[in-house]
Amino acid sequence: MYSSSKLRVFSGSSNEPLAKKIAENLGSPLGKIKLSRFKSGEVYVHYEETIRNCDVFLIQSFSHPINDCFVELLVMIDAAKRASARTINVVLPYYGYARQERKAAPREPISAKMVADVLTTVGANRIITIDLHAAAIQGFFNIPVDHLTALDLISDHLKSKNILNPVVVSPDAGRASTAEKLANQLNAPFAIMIKKRPAHNISVITHVIGDVEGFTPIIIEDMIDTGSTIVNVVEGLKERGAHDAYVCATHPLFSGNALEKLDHPNIREIVVTDSILLPDEHPTKFQVITVAPMLSEAIRIIIEGGSISTLFKDKGI
Numbered sequence: 001m002y003s004s005s006k007l008r009v010f011s012g013s014s015n016e017p018l019a020k021k022i023a024e025n026l027g028s029p030l031g032k033i034k035l036s037r038f039k040s041g042e043v044y045v046h047y048e049e050t051i052r053n054c055d056v057f058l059i060q061s062f063s064h065p066i067n068d069c070f071v072e073l074l075v076m077i078d079a080a081k082r083a084s085a086r087t088i089n090v091v092l093p094y095y096g097y098a099r100q101e102r103k104a105a106p107r108e109p110i111s112a113k114m115v116a117d118v119l120t121t122v123g124a125n126r127i128i129t130i131d132l133h134a135a136a137i138q139g140f141f142n143i144p145v146d147h148l149t150a151l152d153l154i155s156d157h158l159k160s161k162n163i164l165n166p167v168v169v170s171p172d173a174g175r176a177s178t179a180e181k182l183a184n185q186l187n188a189p190f191a192i193m194i195k196k197r198p199a200h201n202i203s204v205i206t207h208v209i210g211d212v213e214g215f216t217p218i219i220i221e222d223m224i225d226t227g228s229t230i231v232n233v234v235e236g237l238k239e240r241g242a243h244d245a246y247v248c249a250t251h252p253l254f255s256g257n258a259l260e261k262l263d264h265p266n267i268r269e270i271v272v273t274d275s276i277l278l279p280d281e282h283p284t285k286f287q288v289i290t291v292a293p294m295l296s297e298a299i300r301i302i303i304e305g306g307s308i309s310t311l312f313k314d315k316g317i
Contacts (some may be wrong), residue, residue, distance in 0.1 A: 002164075003080065003249065004197075006053065006054050006055055006086070007026065007028050007029055007054070007057070007299075007303060008028075008031045008049075008051050008054045008055070008056045008057065008085075009022060009023045009026065009054055009057045009059065009220070009299075009302070010030070010031040010033045010047070010056065010057070010058050010059065011031075011033070011059045011060075011075055012031060012035065012058065012059060012060030012061075012062045012072050012076060012131070013035050013041055013069070013072060014060050014062070014063050014069045014071060014072075014276075014277065015059065015060070015061045015093065015274070015275075015276065015277045017093075017270065017274070017277060018059065018061075018093065018277070018290070018291070018292055018295075019059035021290060021292035022059060022292050022294075022295050022296045022299070024092075024292075025292055025293055025296035025297075026296050026299060026300065029062045031045070031047070031049060031051075031056075032047070032048035032049050033045065033048060033076075034046040034048055035072065035076075035188040037313045041072055042074070042148060043068075043072050043075045044075075044080070044137070045072070045075045045076050045079045047080065048078060049084055050083075050275045051080060051083050051084070051085045052084040052085070053082060053084065053085075053086045054085055054086055054151070055086055055087045055089065055303060056080050056086075056087065056088050056089065057075050057089045057090075057128075057299055058077065058080070058088065058089070058090050058091065060071065060072065060073045060076070060090070060091070060092065061091075061093045061276050061277075062065045062092065062095060062096025062097070062171050062222075062251070063094060063096075063276040063277065064092055064251070064255065065076075066096045066097075068094075069250055070115070073090065073119075074118065074122050077090065077099060077119070077122045077123045077199070077272050078122055078123060080123070081122075081123035084105075084137065084183055085116075086279060087125045087126065087199055087237050088123055088125050088126075089124075089125060089126040089127075089128065089299075090126065090127050090128070090297060091111055091128045091129075091299070092117060092128065092129045093116050093129065093130050093251075093267060093275035093276070093291060093295070094125060094129075094130070094241065094250075094251045094253075094275045094276050095112075095115075095127075095129045095132055095133075095137065095223055096115070097112050097114070097115045097220065098110040098112050098132055098133035098134060098137055100112055101113070101132050101133065101134040101136065101137055101140075102134075108177055110161070112133075112134070112137050112140060113140045116140035117140075117272075119141075119314065119315035120139045120141060120143055121140060124143065124251075125143055125144075126143055126144045126145075126146070126302070127143065127144070127145045127146070128145075128146045128298055128299070128302075128305065129145070129146070129147060129148065130146065130147075130148045130149065130150055130250055130273070130275055130294075130295075131148075131149050131151075131222045131249075131250040131275075131290060132147060132222075133152055133222050133223065134174075135147065138153055146298055146302070146308050147265070147309075148294060148295070148308070148311065148312075149250075149312060150250045150273050150289070150291055151178065151181060151182060151185075151311075151312075152185075152313050153273065153289045153291065153294070154175050154183060154187075154220070154248045154250075154273075154289065155182055155185040155186060155313075157271055157287065157289055157310055158182075158186060158218060158239060158246065158248070159185075159186065161269075161278055163216050163218065163246065164216060165191060165214065165215050165216055165243075166188040166189060166209040166215065166216050166217075166218050166231075166241075166248050167183075167189050167191055167210070167211070167216070167217055167218065168180075168182050168183040168188055168189070168190040168191070168217075168218045169188065169190065169191050169192075169193060169210075169217045169218065169219045169220070169227060169233070169237065169245075170190065170191070170192045170193065170220065170313050171193050171220075171221055171230070172192075172193060172194070172195055173194070173240065174316075175220060175221060175222070176192050178220055178222070179192070181314060182218070182220050182248075185190050185313065186218070187290075188218070189210065189211070190210060191209060191210025191211065191212050191217075192209040192210060193207075193208055193209075193233055193236065193283075194207040194209065194256070195229070195233075195294060197208045200271055203222055204297050205227070207234065208240055211238050212235070212240050212241065212242040213240060213242065213272070214241060214242075214243070215242055216242070216243045216244070216245070216246070217234075217237045217244065217245040217246070218241070218245070218246045218248060218316070219234070219245055219246070219248065220249070221247075221248070221249040221250075222231030222250055222251060223249055223250065223251035223252075224247070224248065224249045224251070224252055224253060224254065224258065224270075224272070225253045225254075225255050225258065226255050226256055226258050226261070227254070227257075227258035227261035227262045228258075228261065230261075231244075231245055231261050231262070231264055233269075234247070234264060235266065236264050242268065244265075244266045244268045245266060245267055245268065246267075246269050246270075247262070247267055247269070247270045247271070248270075248271040248272075249270075249271075249272050250273050250277055251272070251273070251275050251279055252271070252272040252273055252275075252276050252286075252288075253276060254278070254279075259279070259282055259283065259286075262283075262286075263283045263285065267285065268285065269287055270285055270286045270287065271287045271288075271289065272286065272287070272288055272289070273288065273289050273290065274288050274291060274292070275291055294311060297311055298311065
């Protein structure tokens with residue numbers, strides 16, 4: 001239990017239930033803030049309590065509608081800076097635009113860098129986020145970035161399931177390192193899917209590296225967007241003799257009809273976190289793990305001092 005007269009936790013409109021859990025774990029009430037829109041769609045923010053010389057933590061995920069959430073956060077930061085907050089710490093459970101972290105073709109933006117520049121310029125002093133799509137995004141900031149991971153939470157949940165003959169599967173080469181870490185924690189082998197992307201949110205499985213026949217796949221991703229890639233991976237594994245799969249991801253974007261797609265007969269369970277607020281109406285096979293205790297403990301360490309790495313089994317994080 002942590003309480004301080006100088007600690008203030010405020011929630012944006014993207015995920016207030018998570019912000020309430022974080023505040024409760026800290027023993028600090030959620031700060032009073034008015035968030036509204038003018039008829040034109042412009043964002044209005046008013047802190048309804050003093051934050052002068054306080055350590056302010058703003059909880060906001062870049063979930064749908066992402067651009068509204070982004071601008072709302074910028075206005076929250078600006079209002080906090082003008083209200084003389086001592087520090088402005090942005091808790092971004094899901095960092096949007098992270099898939100645009102490099103130029104894959106000529107004349108493309110590096111939007112993840114642009115987002116970092118804007119957050120810093122507006123006045124953020126620190127970023128706390130979870131499972132970035134690319135860890136190198138930390139280097140886009142010239143302010144401290146605490147990059148947390150939900151891997152231990154997912155691993156503990158999977159261990160409780162006593163899965164028979166598991167194999168951890170990376171849906172692409174980019175997730176191989178994460179898949180290997182999870183496989184080590186579960187004492188299981190791992191496999192890698194090789195795919196090509198003819199267009200955004202479209203993928204085709206071409207090869208599987210590793211043995212999956214007769215195994216129960218545990219597919220690990222950082223995010224699930226439309227669900228098309230996951231369904232392709234599950235069906236590709238099934239064609240190669242694997243059992244029904246478990247699907248794990250930190251960030252449940254679930255765009256469009258993703259929830260319907262993922263209610264697939266060859267998926268036993270889908271494990272996600274509450275980094276993004278999940279609709280109340282969702283299939284029972286979806287299991288949601290809260291990241292609130294991890295985020296609240298990270299906030300406590302930031303305020304009191306200490307090492308963020310103590311939160312994780314892998315101290316190299």
